[in-house]
Amino acid sequence: MAVEELTRTERESWLSALKTWSLRDDEKAIQRKIEFENFREAFAFMTKVAMIAEKQDHHPEWFNVYNRVEITLTTHDAGEGGGLSLRDTKMAKAIDALVQ
Amino acid sequence: MAVEELTRTERESWLSALKTWSLRDDEKAIQRKIEFENFREAFAFMTKVAMIAEKQDHHPEWFNVYNRVEITLTTHDAGEGGGLSLRDTKMAKAIDALVQ
Numbered sequence: 001m002a003v004e005e006l007t008r009t010e011r012e013s014w015l016s017a018l019k020t021w022s023l024r025d026d027e028k029a030i031q032r033k034i035e036f037e038n039f040r041e042a043f044a045f046m047t048k049v050a051m052i053a054e055k056q057d058h059h060p061e062w063f064n065v066y067n068r069v070e071i072t073l074t075t076h077d078a079g080e081g082g083g084l085s086l087r088d089t090k091m092a093k094a095i096d097a098l099v100q
Numbered sequence: 101m102a103v104e105e106l107t108r109t110e111r112e113s114w115l116s117a118l119k120t121w122s123l124r125d126d127e128k129a130i131q132r133k134i135e136f137e138n139f140r141e142a143f144a145f146m147t148k149v150a151m152i153a154e155k156q157d158h159h160p161e162w163f164n165v166y167n168r169v170e171i172t173l174t175t176h177d178a179g180e181g182g183g184l185s186l187r188d189t190k191m192a193k194a195i196d197a198l199v200q
Contacts, residue, residue, distance in 0.1 A: 039150075039153065039154065039159050040154060043150045047143075050139075050143045053139065054140060059139050059165070060165075061165040062163070062165075063163045064160075064161070065159070065161040065162075
């Protein structure tokens with residue numbers, strides 16, 4: 001099922017609000033890197049994000065090593081070969097709320 | 101604290117036993133990709149691995165997107181700039197036991 005991709009104006013508006021996230025070079029995804037005290041804290045955070053992902057039926061691409069978590073949000077069903085949608089900005093805000 | 105790196109003979113012996121893992125090109129890490137039914141199953145697996153990692157005080161480098169998990173095991177304190185040690189083979193066996 002196709003999902004509506006954000007327009008350039010919408011994308012820029014969201015990114016100016018979500019200062020913690022950066023646009024990937026291909027402009028099809030947003031990314032954030034977060035450092036925690038240790039692995040336990042990093043994985044506790046990931047567990048909370050996993051719950052949100054299941055609830056929103058929208059899942060991150062993410063990498064973890066010890067206390068670092070790198071998250072990429074994109075919508076595979078938006079645009080040509082993926083793109084940003086409101087699903088991504090909604091999840092980005094939910095993630096930010098966990099680590100403020 | 102330096103950790104003893106596996107010799108080439110030991111490495112080859114372990115890899116022939118751990119057929120599910122492959123040696124990274126630089127020979128300093130082993131890697132395994134696993135696919136699950138869905139994100140929930142993938143993250144449930146990751147949670148079990150996280151518990152093992154904390155107990156063994158040895159942590160994976162891993163990537164997840166939806167039902168796929170890619171795991172890299174290496175010992176930063178072994179060899180020159182990291183290498184394989186018994187910590188990695190121990191964890192690899194523990195991970196394999198979860199997904200047999």
